[in-house]
Amino acid sequence: MPIRTINNKPVDFDAEGFMTNHLDWDTEIAKVLAAEEGVPALTDRHMLVINFMRKEFAEKGDGPSMRRLTKESGVPTKELYELFPGGPAKKSAKIAGIKKPHGCI
Amino acid sequence: MSSSDKIKKVSIIVSKGSLDGVYPGLIMANGARMEGIEANLFFTFFGLYAVLKEYQDKIKIATVGNPAMRVPDAKGFALPTILGALPGMSAFATKMMMKEMDKLDIPPVGEFVEMISDAGGHLYACKATVDMFHLSKDDFVPQMEKVLTVGDFYELAAGGQIIFT
Numbered sequence: 001m002p003i004r005t006i007n008n009k010p011v012d013f014d015a016e017g018f019m020t021n022h023l024d025w026d027t028e029i030a031k032v033l034a035a036e037e038g039v040p041a042l043t044d045r046h047m048l049v050i051n052f053m054r055k056e057f058a059e060k061g062d063g064p065s066m067r068r069l070t071k072e073s074g075v076p077t078k079e080l081y082e083l084f085p086g087g088p089a090k091k092s093a094k095i096a097g098i099k100k101p102h103g104c105i
Numbered sequence: 106m107s108s109s110d111k112i113k114k115v116s117i118i119v120s121k122g123s124l125d126g127v128y129p130g131l132i133m134a135n136g137a138r139m140e141g142i143e144a145n146l147f148f149t150f151f152g153l154y155a156v157l158k159e160y161q162d163k164i165k166i167a168t169v170g171n172p173a174m175r176v177p178d179a180k181g182f183a184l185p186t187i188l189g190a191l192p193g194m195s196a197f198a199t200k201m202m203m204k205e206m207d208k209l210d211i212p213p214v215g216e217f218v219e220m221i222s223d224a225g226g227h228l229y230a231c232k233a234t235v236d237m238f239h240l241s242k243d244d245f246v247p248q249m250e251k252v253l254t255v256g257d258f259y260e261l262a263a264g265g266q267i268i269f270t
Contacts, residue, residue, distance in 0.1 A: 065210035066139060067220065077223035086141030104136060105210045 006032050018093065018100045022057055025097030033095045038085060042095075046083055049075055053096040063093045063101030114143040114265025116258070121270070122151025124166040124199060128206075130270045131155070131217045138224035143265065146221070147258050148249075149231035152270075153238065156228055156249040161214045165199040174198070215246070222248035229253045229261075 003010050007028050012020045019025060027042075030050060034042050042050070052073040056064045066089050070077045084091040093101050115137050119130035130146060137144040154160045168174055168189035175181040176198070188194065203213070212220060222228060230245060232254045242252070253261070 066135070066224075067210040067212055070220070077220055081138070081224055087139055089139050103210065104132060105212075 014099070016100060019097040020099070022054065022096075022098045025054070029097060030095050033097070037091050037094055039083070039091070039095065043083075045075060045079065046092075046095075049073055049080065049083060049088070049092050050096040053092050053098055057093075057096070057098040062103070063089065063096075063098055065089075065101075065103040065105040067105055112137075112142055112266055114145075114262075116145040116147060116262035116265055116267050118147045118149060118267070118269045119152035119155060120150045122154040122164065124164050124202065126152065126270070127155045127164055127214060128211070130268075131214070131221065132211070133268065133270075134226050135217065135221050135224065138221065138226050144221070144226040145261055145265075146226060146228045147231060147253065148229070149234050153230055153234050153240075155214055156218060156230060156245050157240070158244060158246050161218065161246065164214055165195045166202055168194045168198050177201070218246060218248050227261075229258065231255070231258075 003012050005011070009024070009029075011024055011029060014020055019029075027047075031042060034040075034046070039046065049069070052069065053063055056062075056068075064072070066077070066080070069075070069089065069092075070080065075083070080088040080092075084095075089101050089103075093099070115133070117130045117134050119127060121127065130152070134144040134146050148156050154164060166174075168184060169186055171189070172183070174184045174189060176184050211217070218228065228249050230240075230249055230252045232252050235241075235252050251257075
């Protein structure tokens, strides 16, 4: 699915549904993507994770590992799995508008 | 890939107690949870050391009987068995490797076991080994949920993939 229109804005995605340009992202897009990923509402805790993902991506060009996400975002592993059921690293990356993370951990 | 082709559950048997015996199973179990796949870990024989409180962070790489072992790194020279047998060699090699693993965010065994459990993975110990090693529930980390017979394990693994490491 390449270009989709979200809130009257064209947004480019890769074949797996990750945004290709994180700079096109805004919180309105995040809400739409979250709903599609089975996250009905974005709470402050969700946003804490999403903003951390975006910061990491901007600095390092890749999303963080689960270990760093847990340690540095301050959101424990258990809660991460509750916030983003079925895979916190990938799901939060998708909603945060960054590319698919590459680490194994 | 249609959704019916997707793996939904893995049950991973960890049977070896060396660093390279324990980590692949842990990495695969954690990776499974990251993909939303149900994950069970079944520790048997020396693999049990990964969930033994006093020993899980003392797991070492084998520098003897490991013909693939090279120093100082993966493309270095093959370590002769007789040198690998020197006191402290295994500890040293382990330290070097853990340093590299830390750079990749691969945690020490204790932390990794906790992480997998927090991620919703399940950890079990093999009854035959527990009896053979004269162990009790107190010897294990709290993340080890239950001691299982082989039959229990198969029941639990039903409908999923079984991976032996």
